[in-house]
Amino acid sequence: MIPPDHPRYRSLVTREHLAESVKNGIVSMEGLTAHGRGEAFDYFLGERTTASALIAERTAAAFLMTARHPVISVNGNAAALAARGIADLQEASGAIVEVNLFHRTEERVRRIENLLRDAGADVFSGPAERLLPLSHDRAWCRREGMFSADVVLVPLEDGDRCEALVKMGKTVLAIDLNPLSRTARAATVTVVDELTRALPNITRACRDLTGEERGRLLQSLDNHYLLSEAIREMTGRLSRALD
Ligand code: PTJ
Numbered sequence: 001m002i003p004p005d006h007p008r009y010r011s012l013v014t015r016e017h018l019a020e021s022v023k024n025g026i027v028s029m030e031g032l033t034a035h036g037r038g039e040a041f042d043y044f045l046g047e048r049t050t051a052s053a054l055i056a057e058r059t060a061a062a063f064l065m066t067a068r069h070p071v072i073s074v075n076g077n078a079a080a081l082a083a084r085g086i087a088d089l090q091e092a093s094g095a096i097v098e099v100n101l102f103h104r105t106e107e108r109v110r111r112i113e114n115l116l117r118d119a120g121a122d123v124f125s126g127p128a129e130r131l132l133p134l135s136h137d138r139a140w141c142r143r144e145g146m147f148s149a150d151v152v153l154v155p156l157e158d159g160d161r162c163e164a165l166v167k168m169g170k171t172v173l174a175i176d177l178n179p180l181s182r183t184a185r186a187a188t189v190t191v192v193d194e195l196t197r198a199l200p201n202i203t204r205a206c207r208d209l210t211g212e213e214r215g216r217l218l219q220s221l222d223n224h225y226l227l228s229e230a231i232r233e234m235t236g237r238l239s240r241a242l243d
Contacts, residue, residue, distance in 0.1 A: 026112055053193040113125050
C-alpha cells in the first residue's frame with residue numbers, strides 16, 4: 001500500500017499500475033525499463049510541460065486537424081498509461097486508433113484493443129499484414145490504417161519505425177521524453193513531455209486551435225529548435241542543482 005502523503009506518490013502508483021499491467025498482459029517486461037528511462041528524463045525536465053513542449057503539442061494538433069488520414073499508434077505502455085486520454089484525443093481529432101507492438105503477440109494485441117475499447121476508443125482492428133519496411137514485428141499494420149496514413153502519432157516509439165514512416169513520406173508526431181533518441185531526431189514534430197500530460201494538451205489544442213494559429217504553427221515548425229529547447233531546459237535544471 002502506497003501512502004498518499006508519500007512525496008513520490010504519483011510516480012509510485014504509476015509504477016505499481018504498470019507492474020500490474022505486465023501481469024495482465026498489456027505491458028511487456030521491456031516496457032517497464034522503457035518507463036524507467038522516461039522517468040529519468042522527466043526528472044530532468046522538472047515533471048512539467050515546458051513552453052516549447054506546449055508549442056510542439058499545439059503543432060502536433062495542427063497536423064492532426066489538417067490530416068487526410070491521421071492515425072494514433074498505440075503500444076502496451078501507451079495503452080496502460082493513457083487509454084482514456086487516447087480515446088479523448090481520437091474524439092477531438094477524428095484519428096484512427098491502431099495497435100502496433102514491438103513485442104507482438106496476437107493475444108497482447110487483443111488485450112490492448114479491449115482495454116482501449118473499454119476506455120471509449122473506436123479501435124481499428126482486423127487482420128494485419130507485414131507492410132512496413134522493418135525486420136521486426138512493428139512491420140505489422142493494416143493497409144487501410146497506418147499504411148495509408150499521412151500523419152501518424154507515435155507515443156513511446158522505438159527509432160526504427162519512426163525512421164521508416166518518415167521515409168515512406170508520412171508526417172510523424174512523436175511523444176518522447178528523451179530528446180536525444182533516434183525517434184525524437186527523426187520525427188517531424190517531437191513532443192518532449194510525459195504522455196499523460198501531452199495527450200490532454202494535444203486534445204485541448206485540437207478543440208481550440210483557430211485556423212489562423214493552425215496555419216502559423218505549421219509554417220513556423222522547427223523541430224531542431226523544439227529539441228534544443230528541451231535539452232536546454234534539462235541541462236539548465238541540472239546545472240542549477242549544483243548552486
Ligand atoms: O508494447 P510494445 O511491445 O510495443 O513495446 C513498447 C516499448 C516501450 C517497450 C518499446 O517501444 C520500446 O522499447 O521503446 P524504447 O525504445 O525504450 O523507447 C521508449 C521511449 O519513450 C524512451 O525514449 C523513453 O524515454 C520514452 N518514454 C518512456 N515513458 C514515457 C516516455 N515518453 C513520454 N511519456 C512517457 N510516459
